[in-house]
Amino acid sequence: MARFLSVTLGGLSGGFVYAAVALSLVLIWRATRVLNFAQGAMAMFTAYLAYRVIEHGASYWVALVVALVAGLVMGAVVERVLVRPVENGPPLNAVVVTLGVFIIVEGLAGMFFGGTPHRYPTHFSNVNYTFGDVSALAPFDIWVIVAVAVVAVLLGALFRYTDVGLRMRAAAFEGEVARMLGVRVGRMLTLGWALAAVIGALAAVLVSPNVPLSPTSMDAVFVFGFTGAVIGGLDSPVGALIGGVGIGLLLNYVAAYAGGDLQTLAALAVLVLVLMVKPNGLFSTTVSRRV
Amino acid sequence: MPESAGGLTLEVKDLVTAYGAIKALNGVSLTVPAGSITAVLGANGAGKSSLLRSLSGLVKPRSGSVQLDGKEIAGRAPEDVVQLGMSHVPEGRGVIAELTVDDNLRLGGLWRKDKADRTRALEEAYALFPPLDQRRKRLAMTLSGGERQMLAIGRALVARPRVLLLDEPSLGLAPRITAQIMGLVRRLCDETGLTVLLVEQNARSALSVADHGIVLNLGSVVASDKPAKLRADDNLRHAYLGF
Numbered sequence: 465m466a467r468f469l470s471v472t473l474g475g476l477s478g479g480f481v482y483a484a485v486a487l488s489l490v491l492i493w494r495a496t497r498v499l500n501f502a503q504g505a506m507a508m509f510t511a512y513l514a515y516r517v518i519e520h521g522a523s524y525w526v527a528l529v530v531a532l533v534a535g536l537v538m539g540a541v542v543e544r545v546l547v548r549p550v551e552n553g554p555p556l557n558a559v560v561v562t563l564g565v566f567i568i569v570e571g572l573a574g575m576f577f578g579g580t581p582h583r584y585p586t587h588f589s590n591v592n593y594t595f596g597d598v599s600a601l602a603p604f605d606i607w608v609i610v611a612v613a614v615v616a617v618l619l620g621a622l623f624r625y626t627d628v629g630l631r632m633r634a635a636a637f638e639g640e641v642a643r644m645l646g647v648r649v650g651r652m653l654t655l656g657w658a659l660a661a662v663i664g665a666l667a668a669v670l671v672s673p674n675v676p677l678s679p680t681s682m683d684a685v686f687v688f689g690f691t692g693a694v695i696g697g698l699d700s701p702v703g704a705l706i707g708g709v710g711i712g713l714l715l716n717y718v719a720a721y722a723g724g725d726l727q728t729l730a731a732l733a734v735l736v737l738v739l740m741v742k743p744n745g746l747f748s749t750t751v752s753r754r755v
Numbered sequence: 756m757p758e759s760a761g762g763l764t765l766e767v768k769d770l771v772t773a774y775g776a777i778k779a780l781n782g783v784s785l786t787v788p789a790g791s792i793t794a795v796l797g798a799n800g801a802g803k804s805s806l807l808r809s810l811s812g813l814v815k816p817r818s819g820s821v822q823l824d825g826k827e828i829a830g831r832a833p834e835d836v837v838q839l840g841m842s843h844v845p846e847g848r849g850v851i852a853e854l855t856v857d858d859n860l861r862l863g864g865l866w867r868k869d870k871a872d873r874t875r876a877l878e879e880a881y882a883l884f885p886p887l888d889q890r891r892k893r894l895a896m897t898l899s900g901g902e903r904q905m906l907a908i909g910r911a912l913v914a915r916p917r918v919l920l921l922d923e924p925s926l927g928l929a930p931r932i933t934a935q936i937m938g939l940v941r942r943l944c945d946e947t948g949l950t951v952l953l954v955e956q957n958a959r960s961a962l963s964v965a966d967h968g969i970v971l972n973l974g975s976v977v978a979s980d981k982p983a984k985l986r987a988d989d990n991l992r993h994a995y996l997g998f
């Protein structure tokens with residue numbers, strides 16, 4: 465039982481990182497019906513910028529702000545310049561564009577920062593707390609969980625309680641109707657991508673102490689976050705959070721009880737299972753659409 | 756109150772709209788005087804919805820002019836047109852099903868800077884449509900057809916438009932509800948000076964409230980007259996109005 469508790473708690477911080485990635489994908493999907501395959505790569509790039517800032521002597525917090533701002537700008541620019549022209553075309557065009565961005569961003573990261581993995585510093589201790597036989601949740605893990613939870617709550621409040629949130633929801637659900645009501649839909653889509661990239665940047669900064677930063681370091685994180693988003697339902701922010709945390713727990717259980725080699729396979733198995741039983745994901749409320 | 760009460764509100768000249776090679780509007784001209792209801796009638800595919808979509812900016816016209824109180828607005832984006840004082844209630848109503856009644860209504864006025872008047876307009880809409888007032892927090896998808904139509908009209912009114920473009924408000928509604936909605940539109944015109952361009956398949960009920968009627972066929976105006984005259988013209992009735 466103590467082991468089970470340790471393993472469960474140990475999977476939480478990873479799960480919250482996947483939840484953040486899943487949330488960022490859902491934001492973009494809801495706004496533009498585009499799956500951003502470059503989400504992990506863009507996040508990796510912002511974490512590199514933050515890493516550079518730390519190398520030049522800045523604090524963890526300054527670097528975090530740099531990463532978030534870089535994400536904001538990057539998300540907006542990618543949407544405005546690259547995705548906007550294909551937004552109303554066949555879905556495959558957008559897929560090709562985001563895959564292109566993925567390849568380019570990883571290539572640029574290799575050119576600017578090199579291929580050697582860097583361990584991103586932490587501001588918090590990585591030593592687990594112990595309660596009796598249970599040993600888990602270092603202060604750093606708590607920071608990861610709190611940071612993602614706070615961002616999720618803020619985002620929920622933005623959508624639910626603010627005018628700009630209402631505009632964003634309207635633009636996402638019914639773009640044409642929203643325009644007729646005076647909503648500048650294009651701006652809302654840009655804002656959606658920008659916010660998503662901010663959350664991606666946060667995820668990259670949070671995961672990079674454990675997954676050393678390299679041009680491809682966010683690939684696996686993206687895949688698990690994506691799996692979480694699909695399990696939860698690409699339309700549902702709450703589903704994304706639950707799906708992401710669920711994947712984190714699952715990966716840790718598999719690693720602890722079946723062996724680390726099986727992690728990816730287990731994630732794939734769950735993904736296929738959910739898609740077979742409930743193709744819209746577990747928490748999606750919208751009617752099925754052909755993609 | 757409209758600024759140009761009594762004057763011309765909406766003036767359309769030689770409007771041409773095409774989807775690819777297919778012309779939907781073939782040089783349409785019409786004038787809608789302030790504070791009146793003009794009904795646009797005609798069969799399916801006559802160009803009625805295309806006319807409204809061209810006016811509100813959802814479709815860019817190929818050529819021609821649209822003047823709102825003397826200001827040229829042809830080709831402006833829909834989000835600009837609504838801010839210039841012309842609101843479009845689309846066919847099928849266009850309520851956002853995933854949002855609550857209150858969110859839908861509030862959305863109509865969000866672009867306006869005057870927050871106090873926004874709230875006032877919202878409460879006026881609730882007063883106008885009591886069924887909506889009782890369902891503020893319900894999702895729009897739970898509403899009946901008539902309530903959705905009320906929501907769509909109320910949402911357009913929250914923007915305090917001078918001109919309202921109404922596309923097939925009777926679509927799918929019971930005759931009693933249709934009569935209620937038409938009566939309400941008439942009242943809004945008389946009491947607030949609202950100008951309405953009313954597109955209808957249901958010619959009989961549209962003509963019962965309109966001040967003027969226009970009949971479209973294949974993208975052209977084939978008749979434009981007082982409702983009584985249109986009703987009296989047997990050929991017109993049989994050929995285009997279906998009653």
